[in-house]
Amino acid sequence: MTDCTFGFVGQKHKFVVVAADRSAARSIVVFKQDEDKVLELDASKLLGSAGSAPDGVAFTEFIQKNVALYEIDNGTRLDTFATANFIRNELAQALRRGPYQTNLLLGGLDRESPLYADDEASLYYIDYLASSNKVNFGCHGYASNFILSIFDKEWHPDLTVDQAKDLVQKCIDELQNRFLINLPE
Amino acid sequence: MAGSYDRALTVFSPDGKLFQIDYAYEAVKKGAATVGVKGSRCIVLGVERKAVAKLQDPRTIRKVVKVDEKITLAFAGLTADARVLVQRARVEAQSYRLTMEDEPSVEVMARYLARLLQRYTQRGGVRPFGVSAMLAGFDAVTAEPKVYQIDPSGTYFSWKANAIGGRNAKTMREFLEKHWTPTLDDDDAVDLCVKTLLEVVDSGAKNMEVVLLKIDPDTKLQTEETLSDDKLDAIIANIEAEANEQPAEAKDMAD
Numbered sequence: 500m501t502d503c504t505f506g507f508v509g510q511k512h513k514f515v516v517v518a519a520d521r522s523a524a525r526s527i528v529v530f531k532q533d534e535d536k537v538l539e540l541d542a543s544k545l546l547g548s549a550g551s552a553p554d555g556v557a558f559t560e561f562i563q564k565n566v567a568l569y570e571i572d573n574g575t576r577l578d579t580f581a582t583a584n585f586i587r588n589e590l591a592q593a594l595r596r597g598p599y600q601t602n603l604l605l606g607g608l609d610r611e612s613p614l615y616a617d618d619e620a621s622l623y624y625i626d627y628l629a630s631s632n633k634v635n636f637g638c639h640g641y642a643s644n645f646i647l648s649i650f651d652k653e654w655h656p657d658l659t660v661d662q663a664k665d666l667v668q669k670c671i672d673e674l675q676n677r678f679l680i681n682l683p684e
Numbered sequence: 685m686a687g688s689y690d691r692a693l694t695v696f697s698p699d700g701k702l703f704q705i706d707y708a709y710e711a712v713k714k715g716a717a718t719v720g721v722k723g724s725r726c727i728v729l730g731v732e733r734k735a736v737a738k739l740q741d742p743r744t745i746r747k748v749v750k751v752d753e754k755i756t757l758a759f760a761g762l763t764a765d766a767r768v769l770v771q772r773a774r775v776e777a778q779s780y781r782l783t784m785e786d787e788p789s790v791e792v793m794a795r796y797l798a799r800l801l802q803r804y805t806q807r808g809g810v811r812p813f814g815v816s817a818m819l820a821g822f823d824a825v826t827a828e829p830k831v832y833q834i835d836p837s838g839t840y841f842s843w844k845a846n847a848i849g850g851r852n853a854k855t856m857r858e859f860l861e862k863h864w865t866p867t868l869d870d871d872d873a874v875d876l877c878v879k880t881l882l883e884v885v886d887s888g889a890k891n892m893e894v895v896l897l898k899i900d901p902d903t904k905l906q907t908e909e910t911l912s913d914d915k916l917d918a919i920i921a922n923i924e925a926e927a928n929e930q931p932a933e934a935k936d937m938a939d
Binding site for chain 2: 560561565568571
């Protein structure tokens with residue numbers, strides 16, 4: 500059970516941050532504190548999952564292999580927009596069969612191309628009911644109650660990487676301060 | 685005798701042959717020549733580039749393709765069949781990565797393709813693939829080069845050097861048998877591959893495509909290089925110059 504995933508883009512400086520807590524727990528027991536819940540889809544995309552752990556792992560790995568297959572088949576990488584749509588489509592098809600209980604944050608970087616006027620960083624908020632939205636910052640889980648307000652106040656399009664690190668630290672501090680569940684990492 | 689026993693795949697002939705498979709081999713022979721040579725630290729794949737129509741774009745014809753990050757495939761035979769085979773191989777490679785959390789070895793891939801091809805020799809209503817495939821890659825642990833060939837019958841073997849398809853695969857194979865040694869370095873392997881191709885292909889870089897797969901034994905880093913036309917032309921010119929010198933030397937020795 501992931502409790503929080505959050506992320507944001509740095510529009511001016513072309514970066515995306517995707518963060519997640521590191522504990523794997525069920526009921527009152529914590530299995531491990533060093534679980535990695537942000538998967539590298541490929542060299543320029545990150546997929547953070549929140550919610551049910553087995554669904555998260557199975558689904559994100561499945562997406563990762565399909566993204567790799569596309570690259571081998573077509574000799575070129577899928578862009579973030581196409582990947583988000585692919586993910587959403589898979590979730591939508593499974594929704595009325597056997598839904599994946601997983602919320603996702605897809606962060607990606609795309610190089611300048613006929614589709615993109617310039618290098619672009621984008622973040623997509625995809626929830627378990629297969630809705631997808633392009634956002635500047637996003638959050639899944641209880642953490643959103645706390646972190647969204649921080650983002651509302653502190654996020655702006657010209658964030659530098661150092662400012663981004665501070666922002667992440669602010670979010671973590673807030674959670675450790677105000678969130679009932681203690682998430683050490 | 686061939687007349688009545690060669691129609692259905694699922695019928696043996698009285699002398700134990702499955703004619704459809706034999707005919708599939710014939711389809712392979714009609715394909716472009718493909719040569720694979722193992723060097724001590726590299727693999728060279730060379731394919732004959734058949735002349736294209738004037739109005740056709742030659743870049744859309746790719747005969748040496750990647751099946752997985754570290755496995756390359758060259759084929760001879762029916763291109764459409766090969767396309768299907770390559771697609772199945774690619775999906776299987778990703779499927780293997782998903783379930784085993786590890787990359788497939790060349791042998792695993794070869795075994796999968798062989799099993800697939802065999803399945804098409806034992807069902808009603810289908811025909812065998814008219815493709816012979818050469819899989820090339822390096823061992824994940826020892827960095828040893830590996831070349832496997834899979835036939836339409838579903839058999840697969842590891843080869844040190846082999847040639848399939850083309851006007852005269854037999855001639856090419858005999859040439860390889862005469863000249864292959866276990867200690868070929870990268871340049872020698874490329875040389876041998878090009879010389880073999882020149883046995884059946886017209887001279888000139890535009891008539892062949894040569895891909896050099898190298899591995900650094902320490903870092904295990906693999907690189908793939910498609911030799912440029914200029915490089916190829918230089919190699920061919922070199923080979924032909926050597927060939928021209930030799931008759932002169934023979935003459936000197938005779939005198």
